[in-house]
Amino acid sequence: MIYNALVKKLDTQIEEEVTLEIDGVEFTGFALICPYEIELGKSYPVLIGFTILDDLMIREIQEEKKEIERIGLGYEYYIRGMLNEETIDAGIVFTDEDEYFSDYPEFIDKNVEMKVDRISIEFLKTPSNIT
Template sequence: MIYRALVKKLDPHIEEEVILEIEGIEFTGFSSVCPYEIEVGKKYPVLVGFTILDELVIRESIEKTKELERIGLGYQYYIRGVLHEDSIDAGIVLTDEDEYFSEYPYLIGEHVEIKVDRISVEFLRDSV
């Protein structure tokens, strides 16, 4: 899903790190694609996904929450929300570009928690 994200902060040392706010949800992302210069305080069209470096850890959640919870000061997050075939709705929809969820058809439509190594952000040229 394409969102208009407000850039809250850019890291002066790590070029790809960006703090965004989408629909009231603030998170630190890793900008994998940025075809133009971005500025703090401006809104840009983005796609939001996630990156798993080792192994996907996914479990059904008893809690019916939708949230992004940062783990420590790094880029890892717990994503809690409703699992769909190609995305997870955690208050904002994060796409599953690598088709991890295809291995979990029994969890589609359920509340789950996944641990990701980072939230990936792709800045788009198209306007929303």
């Protein structure tokens, strides 16, 4: 899903690190694809995904939570929401570009919590279908 994201912070030391706000949710991620220079305080069309460096840690939860929660001061997050075949809806929809969810058919259409190593951000060239 394409979102219109407000750039809240740019890191001067780590070029790819960017803090965004989407629909009132603020998080820090890595801009893996950025075809132009981004500026603080401006909004851009983006796709949001996640990066797993080792193994995906996912479990079913009973609560109907939709949230992302940063773990400590690093880049890891808990993403909580409804798991679909190719996305997880945590209030912000994260796409599963690496097809991790196909290994967990028992969790499809259920509320889950998953731990990710970082959130990935793709800045898009053209703003189409922004939500």
